[in-house]
Amino acid sequence: MRDIYKEIFNPEIIFEKPEALENVRVLELSNVVLGPAASDFLAEFGAEVIKVELPFIGDVMRSVTPGFFLYNNLSPGFEEQNHNKYHVAIDLRKPKGRELIYRLAKKCDVVIENFRPGTTDKWGIGYRQLSKIKPEIIYLALSGFGQWGKNALRVSYDAVAQAESGLMYLTGFPERDPIKCGVWILDFSTSITGAIAVLAALLYRSKTGKGQFIDIAQVETAIRWMDWTWVYVGLTGKNRGRCGNRDFAIVPSNVYRCKDGFVALVAFKEDEFLGLCNAMGREDLKIYLDPLERLKPENADLIDKVIADWVSKLTINELERLADEYGFVTSKVLTPEDVYMSEHFRERKTVWIFEDHLYGELAEVQGVKLSETPGRIKWVARPVGFDNDFVFVKLLGLSKEEIAELEKEGVIGKWGDAKGTQPPDDWDGKKGLFF
Amino acid sequence: MLRELNHQMTGMGKKDCFSEVILMEDYFNWVKSLTNPKDVHDKPEALEGIRVLDVSYGNFAGLFASSILAELGAEVIKIEPPEGDIARKMTPFGILHKGTGLAYIIEGRNKYHITLNLTKEKGRDIYKKLVKKSDVVIESFGFGEAEKLGIGYPQLKEINGKLIYVAISTYGQFGPEAKKGKSDYDLIDQARSTVMSVTGEAEFDPEVPEEYKVPLRMGNWMGWYTGGAWAAYAVLLALYWRNFSGVGQFIDVSPSEALLRHANYNIQYYHEAKKIVPRAGPYDPAVFAYTVVKAKDGHVFIAGYSDPNWKGLTTMINRPDLFEKFPTPRERLIPENQIVMRNEIQNWAESKTSDEILKLAMDHNLDESKVGTVVVGKIYKPKESSKLESWYERDILKKFEDPYFGELLIQGSSFGKMSETPGRVKWCCRPVGADNTYVYTKLLGFDAKKMRELRDEGVI
Numbered sequence: 001m002r003d004i005y006k007e008i009f010n011p012e013i014i015f016e017k018p019e020a021l022e023n024v025r026v027l028e029l030s031n032v033v034l035g036p037a038a039s040d041f042l043a044e045f046g047a048e049v050i051k052v053e054l055p056f057i058g059d060v061m062r063s064v065t066p067g068f069f070l071y072n073n074l075s076p077g078f079e080e081q082n083h084n085k086y087h088v089a090i091d092l093r094k095p096k097g098r099e100l101i102y103r104l105a106k107k108c109d110v111v112i113e114n115f116r117p118g119t120t121d122k123w124g125i126g127y128r129q130l131s132k133i134k135p136e137i138i139y140l141a142l143s144g145f146g147q148w149g150k151n152a153l154r155v156s157y158d159a160v161a162q163a164e165s166g167l168m169y170l171t172g173f174p175e176r177d178p179i180k181c182g183v184w185i186l187d188f189s190t191s192i193t194g195a196i197a198v199l200a201a202l203l204y205r206s207k208t209g210k211g212q213f214i215d216i217a218q219v220e221t222a223i224r225w226m227d228w229t230w231v232y233v234g235l236t237g238k239n240r241g242r243c244g245n246r247d248f249a250i251v252p253s254n255v256y257r258c259k260d261g262f263v264a265l266v267a268f269k270e271d272e273f274l275g276l277c278n279a280m281g282r283e284d285l286k287i288y289l290d291p292l293e294r295l296k297p298e299n300a301d302l303i304d305k306v307i308a309d310w311v312s313k314l315t316i317n318e319l320e321r322l323a324d325e326y327g328f329v330t331s332k333v334l335t336p337e338d339v340y341m342s343e344h345f346r347e348r349k350t351v352w353i354f355e356d357h358l359y360g361e362l363a364e365v366q367g368v369k370l371s372e373t374p375g376r377i378k379w380v381a382r383p384v385g386f387d388n389d390f391v392f393v394k395l396l397g398l399s400k401e402e403i404a405e406l407e408k409e410g411v412i413g414k415w416g417d418a419k420g421t422q423p424p425d426d427w428d429g430k431k432g433l434f435f
Numbered sequence: 436m437l438r439e440l441n442h443q444m445t446g447m448g449k450k451d452c453f454s455e456v457i458l459m460e461d462y463f464n465w466v467k468s469l470t471n472p473k474d475v476h477d478k479p480e481a482l483e484g485i486r487v488l489d490v491s492y493g494n495f496a497g498l499f500a501s502s503i504l505a506e507l508g509a510e511v512i513k514i515e516p517p518e519g520d521i522a523r524k525m526t527p528f529g530i531l532h533k534g535t536g537l538a539y540i541i542e543g544r545n546k547y548h549i550t551l552n553l554t555k556e557k558g559r560d561i562y563k564k565l566v567k568k569s570d571v572v573i574e575s576f577g578f579g580e581a582e583k584l585g586i587g588y589p590q591l592k593e594i595n596g597k598l599i600y601v602a603i604s605t606y607g608q609f610g611p612e613a614k615k616g617k618s619d620y621d622l623i624d625q626a627r628s629t630v631m632s633v634t635g636e637a638e639f640d641p642e643v644p645e646e647y648k649v650p651l652r653m654g655n656w657m658g659w660y661t662g663g664a665w666a667a668y669a670v671l672l673a674l675y676w677r678n679f680s681g682v683g684q685f686i687d688v689s690p691s692e693a694l695l696r697h698a699n700y701n702i703q704y705y706h707e708a709k710k711i712v713p714r715a716g717p718y719d720p721a722v723f724a725y726t727v728v729k730a731k732d733g734h735v736f737i738a739g740y741s742d743p744n745w746k747g748l749t750t751m752i753n754r755p756d757l758f759e760k761f762p763t764p765r766e767r768l769i770p771e772n773q774i775v776m777r778n779e780i781q782n783w784a785e786s787k788t789s790d791e792i793l794k795l796a797m798d799h800n801l802d803e804s805k806v807g808t809v810v811v812g813k814i815y816k817p818k819e820s821s822k823l824e825s826w827y828e829r830d831i832l833k834k835f836e837d838p839y840f841g842e843l844l845i846q847g848s849s850f851g852k853m854s855e856t857p858g859r860v861k862w863c864c865r866p867v868g869a870d871n872t873y874v875y876t877k878l879l880g881f882d883a884k885k886m887r888e889l890r891d892e893g894v895i
Binding site: 165225264344 | 553582589605609612618623654669682689707721734784790811816818820854
């Protein structure tokens, strides 16, 4: 019976299947990660995303990349949240640029922006204006602290929201400084929150024909995702501290040092804990069978020490074999290399390797698997203004002359001097173009 | 609000300040009128009419997924074994509040809590009847367990062809390692996502003692919450598609893969450069300045990483020499240089309070004669953060009077500011089996006698 899953998720037939959002068009007026990632999640499932950048300059992330590394002029920091999109470049601040936005918005279902609150309104392309042109538009405004309120004027990044929510304080060892996450975590978690809201709004629109305005804030995602923090602070009056890799609410749960590397180990359910005790040959610990007993700090410390000691004498392989045999849960702490090389992630197309028309062989990440409308990667980030002709001709019916005129006036444009805005150096003037 | 704004804009050119304030004031008033928390309960709900069965066990990815759907108006029925979901025991230091753990109280919101023994044939029959009347099932049984019980996707699909079925597991439902599937835990999800491998104190900083140069988990259940959000997103995609096609589908969610999707460029960079970025603590391999330093009264985050913003930051701290010395990302992304730059920022910050630093940045940003934007955040302890009025103003934190659990401090819905269909919290949680009578009577017509029998047989 298990074969059914292999069959319904057969990677060979992903492109034969429909896409959940194939009739949804999104206008992305955004920059950096929060915003582009939200429309990326929609594009992964079939939405037609038109990404608008500033001519010649483009998205900031085109030059944000580890150690200034570019791959055929593509920045991995830009690539990660830009798939399957059409890249146009319009100067939003010019009156004629605004006109183009109006014409595009008329043909779109969703607008996504992440400027400082009030900016698009000031430019005449906010919800107030666009909803007059197209009342059923769904407008997602993403920001650090929300569109109104005491902090609305503040600029934010992922780490600001980690900091001010209290999330950063929770991460790290108690005797050391708080640590920010190694990835721009809240840019992504806030983007998926925004994508969920857009889907809810699309569902509501299918029923009622009504669009809506959506205000999603980064710091509020952090606050919402901080599990038991607030109810604990409220009931006990105490602060929530940090505990390294341990977990105040799940014992045992920690990252331990084997002879040859780091392994995460958890054994919370009673049968798992019994299995672990048996594997360690520690009958005496079975008095802590009740999970609530194990959570008491003095018991938690004792159990953790015993495990750390035991694990330190084992190799990762030895420990994982024991976990399988005795039924507790472990995993090596995987590096990007481990995941990239893994057969498992390849076969699931979680690590999605394909040959892009413009950049050659690439590796992307595809997360959740849907049987009828699977997500898919078709292409990645294009140079600035790369799809201008395609979008302006196909969608707006502009003539070649009109496009040339707009280009001359600097209303629209293509890439500039920075490498990250350009096609690969050996580009032949055609590869990857749709028009 | 106007006074507040004036206060915040004191650094601005005086002439621009006034017109800007009027313009912003107008926008803020208008936008607040669209999404005022006061109006939430008078507005419709996006997912009204959608019924969800959450049979996840010991799994906050499942619970968060169904919380999101419940905040957006779905009728969520949380099914627990008669002794309760072990997730009720995942609570700090073992603290229970009226018999339930604190984390479960948060993710019990707006749900009906019933019990059903799925290890019994009768329990499974009742489950199938509920499935027939539902749109979505969310489970975390682990590899092959549901099929063995006769309630896997292939079996339930026969009963309800429009069913959207979500299975949550660490390894997923197919692939060479899928059989490894045991309980899905947050720590394991974080460990497999690559996020943990790049989070932690700086490997290249000689000041960091060796024992702290280890991979580090995020302090919240980031693996589970990310998995839950993606599960909810997938459900909405499937509901949207079902409107057109009339068919349901199977959704395979691995929280670790969901978190991997949020792991920056980790995989792309490895493919292209065959390199892995180091754990960087208060530094960042791709952007600098983007750092944490210690102020007089606590830690602050400070950023200015694009050339103009770095110029802004070095101007603000009166160190134009640093801009001269490290003018482009080429210099600023070298780890050794990051240590030098951070030390200088640290020296500047330690004599100031975090509020002073915040104010300096705000003044800098609003002064049009100055170049660049400097971004600052205070690192609050959760307890301090819980006292910030701004969270209450926007209803993301609130004191909530729950009918059963009493007054609690809880997080609101992140979907609270949708103008037409805002997310909301109606109640926090319910004790084990509290909604048995309501659900079984309303949906399946069980009378008092039948309920008694089922209870005696240990089915509910």
